[in-house]
Amino acid sequence: MLAYILRSLMQGIIVMLAVAFIAFSMFRFVGDPVVNMLGQEATLQDRAELTERLGLNDPVPLQFARFVADAAQGDFGISYRQGRKVSSLILERLPATVELAVLSAIFAFVTGIALGVYAAIRRDGWIANLVMALSLIGVSLPTFLIGIGLIYIFAVELRWLPSFGRGDTVALGWWTTGLLTTSGLKSLVMPVLTLGFLQLTLIMRLVRSEMLEVMRADFIRFARARGIPERRIEFRHALRNTLIPVITIAGVQLGGVVAFAIVTETVFQWPGLGALFVNAVQFVDVPVMSAYLLFVAFVFVLTSLIVDLVYIGLDPRLRTGNPAMAK
Amino acid sequence: MTVKEAVPVLSVRDLTVEFVTRRATLRALDRVSFDVARGEVLGVVGESGAGKSVTGSAIIGLIDPPGRIAGGEVLLSGARIDDLPQEAMRKVRGKRIGMIFQDPLTSLNPLYRISEQLIETIRVHTDLDAAQARARAIALLDEVGIPAPERRIDSYPHEFSGGMRQRVVIALALCAEPEFIIADEPTTALDVSVQAQIIALIKRLCKERGTSVMLVTHDMGVIAETADRVAVMYAGRIAEIGPVREVVKQPLHPYAKGLMGAIPSLEGEAKRLVQIPGTMPRLSAIPPGCAFNPRCSQAFSRCHVERPELIAVGDRKVACHLYDESNAEIAA
Ligand SMILES: Nc1ncnc2c1ncn2[C@@H]1O[C@H](COP(=O)(O)OP(=O)(O)OP(=O)(O)O)[C@@H](O)[C@H]1O
Numbered sequence: 110m111l112a113y114i115l116r117s118l119m120q121g122i123i124v125m126l127a128v129a130f131i132a133f134s135m136f137r138f139v140g141d142p143v144v145n146m147l148g149q150e151a152t153l154q155d156r157a158e159l160t161e162r163l164g165l166n167d168p169v170p171l172q173f174a175r176f177v178a179d180a181a182q183g184d185f186g187i188s189y190r191q192g193r194k195v196s197s198l199i200l201e202r203l204p205a206t207v208e209l210a211v212l213s214a215i216f217a218f219v220t221g222i223a224l225g226v227y228a229a230i231r232r233d234g235w236i237a238n239l240v241m242a243l244s245l246i247g248v249s250l251p252t253f254l255i256g257i258g259l260i261y262i263f264a265v266e267l268r269w270l271p272s273f274g275r276g277d278t279v280a281l282g283w284w285t286t287g288l289l290t291t292s293g294l295k296s297l298v299m300p301v302l303t304l305g306f307l308q309l310t311l312i313m314r315l316v317r318s319e320m321l322e323v324m325r326a327d328f329i330r331f332a333r334a335r336g337i338p339e340r341r342i343e344f345r346h347a348l349r350n351t352l353i354p355v356i357t358i359a360g361v362q363l364g365g366v367v368a369f370a371i372v373t374e375t376v377f378q379w380p381g382l383g384a385l386f387v388n389a390v391q392f393v394d395v396p397v398m399s400a401y402l403l404f405v406a407f408v409f410v411l412t413s414l415i416v417d418l419v420y421i422g423l424d425p426r427l428r429t430g431n432p433a434m435a436k
Numbered sequence: 437m438t439v440k441e442a443v444p445v446l447s448v449r450d451l452t453v454e455f456v457t458r459r460a461t462l463r464a465l466d467r468v469s470f471d472v473a474r475g476e477v478l479g480v481v482g483e484s485g486a487g488k489s490v491t492g493s494a495i496i497g498l499i500d501p502p503g504r505i506a507g508g509e510v511l512l513s514g515a516r517i518d519d520l521p522q523e524a525m526r527k528v529r530g531k532r533i534g535m536i537f538q539d540p541l542t543s544l545n546p547l548y549r550i551s552e553q554l555i556e557t558i559r560v561h562t563d564l565d566a567a568q569a570r571a572r573a574i575a576l577l578d579e580v581g582i583p584a585p586e587r588r589i590d591s592y593p594h595e596f597s598g599g600m601r602q603r604v605v606i607a608l609a610l611c612a613e614p615e616f617i618i619a620d621e622p623t624t625a626l627d628v629s630v631q632a633q634i635i636a637l638i639k640r641l642c643k644e645r646g647t648s649v650m651l652v653t654h655d656m657g658v659i660a661e662t663a664d665r666v667a668v669m670y671a672g673r674i675a676e677i678g679p680v681r682e683v684v685k686q687p688l689h690p691y692a693k694g695l696m697g698a699i700p701s702l703e704g705e706a707k708r709l710v711q712i713p714g715t716m717p718r719l720s721a722i723p724p725g726c727a728f729n730p731r732c733s734q735a736f737s738r739c740h741v742e743r744p745e746l747i748a749v750g751d752r753k754v755a756c757h758l759y760d761e762s763n764a765e766i767a768a
């Protein structure tokens with residue numbers, strides 16, 4: 110089991126290094142950092158000085174090592190455009206994105222599993238069929254259309270919910286939260302629905318097909334032959350077996366929630382990291398772009414690590430080293 | 437003998453099972469009838485697709501969806517069970533009829549400890565509390581030959597070998613003391629070295645409890661040693677059924693003769709291996725009359741038009757026109 114955890118950790122580190130290399134390369138290939146920082150009118154001497162000061166004359170591997178060491182300590186340099194530390198820009202925007210992404214993930218997971226199980230158990234019922242048909246729409250409809258549709262209905266026509274922004278937030282130390290005010294909560298509703306919807310439909314369809322598959326397994330048949338009540342078979346024997354593959358795949362999907370947040374944040378003018386990134390791209394603000402890239406990669410690696418741990422918790426076959434282990 | 441003892445534990449009457457598909461209605465069982473007496477082991481043989489497993493599924497009411505019981509009845513100790521409502525039938529399963537499947541590797545839920553699966557089954561069918569159920573589970577594991585059961589009970593299925601897992605499956609099938617057990621090829625998936633032990637275990641446990649058994653197997657040797665009576669199935673019908681010594685040593689039905697030709701005789705001299713030409717028809721193409729007629733070397737005109745019913749010949753029953761009195765001259 111320890112070896113298994115170590116292996117996932119190693120994989121995570123390798124992925125992070127690979128992404129770090131891409132982020133690092135952006136500095137060299139997307140524009141010239143010296144020109145970017147000093148502007149076109151700087152003297153040759155100014156340029157040479159800055160080049161030296163930034164360590165751009167050092168060998169590339171050394172520069173990369175320095176980049177990784179700095180990034181590991183949360184130092185991503187100075188934003189070209191805003192002249193502020195990238196790390197503080199990110200910390201400022203982080204709460205908005207984390208609250209949006211985590212709530213969307215919970216919404217997608219809980220609703221997706223519940224609907225998927227329902228659709229599997231009532232496979233021939235009309236509600237299950239309706240839910241499946243609607244989920245097809247969810248899979249094929251682009252996120253921004255869902256967002257715009259929601260805005261039209263709930264903000265423009267019904268005027269129930271605000272169409273943009275986070276509403277009022279409360280500061281808890283450096284963290285700002287929208288969860289403690291009514292306007293903050295109201296502002297979260299549509300972005301969460303929009304961002305979670307695609308994952309919800311994917312998870313739901315996955316749960317349904319996995320569960321139908323598991324219900325055909327021999328041990329389900331044997332459980333029936335032992336006279337175990339059907340509800341118990343569905344929710345005890347089948348569900349847990351269903352969740353193992355679902356969690357693996359859905360976990361990766363949820364990492365994608367953060368990536369997809371770019372679109373949702375743009376549609377709802379959500380002051381999160383996605384919006385920060387879109388801005389940075391417009392102004393070729395390379396330090397912000399590369400930090401964002403690293404952040405997204407980190408979220409993916411972290412979710413897959415968590416998935417691996419949950420997996421071990423769910424599947425005893427991975428927990429070797431059990432005291433009762435047979436020879 | 438009291439009247440109650442004379443009632444067979446299981447009585448199957450004209451059982452017909454159909455699978456309704458878009459193209460056709462396939463008849464997997466066609467008026468199958470047999471009895472199993474109290475404490476008796478009925479062996480069921482026949483080539484793949486003969487309907488052995490479907491018979492077992494029909495008895496415990498677990499035929500997969502496109503399939504259904506289209507006719508006949510199943511009586512357990514004299515009372516019909518095939519028409520019971522779902523919930524009542526569920527209480528029969530595990531409680532009054534136990535089932536042992538072919539593959540112990542897939543019969544157990546991989547995510548739950550043996551103890552959880554045993555205690556769950558015991559508590560579904562009895563009033564025992566958790567501690568009593570656990571004690572009973574440990575006693576059962578001991579009985580089926582799991583060493584150090586109080587320790588091994590908390591292991592997961594993957595921590596047991598195939599043979600040990602099948603012992604756990606047997607314990608699960610027996611844990612509510614059913615009066616009838618269906619064992620569908622209980623050793624086919626196991627290592628040859630443990631097959632005999634598992635069969636001996638099933639036989640011993642059922643004998644001790646007076647439990648009747650329907651034992652499906654392809655192994656004629658097992659049938660000869662274990663069963664009291666044997667039913668030979670062919671294309672969803674019973675070809676011959678009777679005491680095991682008679683049917684194995686002197687089969688009457690031409691198909692049974694071919695099938696029994698494959699076992700070495702008890703005297704040790706290798707019998708001629710009788711090969712039956714051809715294969716069993718698919719369900720969609722069962723010929724009229726006797727289902728065996730295309731492969732039967734003794735088929736005559738009546739075999740092509742009229743289905744042979746089971747006829748009593750001594751202690752056994754045979755579904756073959758050759759044994760019909762009115763055809764005596766042809767049979768001779
Ligand atoms: N779900 C199903 N749908 C359609 N036909 C089925 C289904 N289950 C079984 N059958 C058919 O019923 C017939 C009897 O199958 P059964 O499994 O009882 O055979 P068997 O005698 O147990 O064979 P084996 O020795 O291979 O286990 C077969 O022709 C099979 O194709």
Ligand code: SF4
Pocket residue numbers: 689690691726727728729730732733734735736739744755756757758
């Ligand atoms: S009924 Fe006719 S075809 Fe069928 S087994 Fe007897 S002799 Fe052969």
Ligand SMILES: [Mg+2]
Pocket residue numbers: 488489490620
């Ligand atoms: Mg079978």
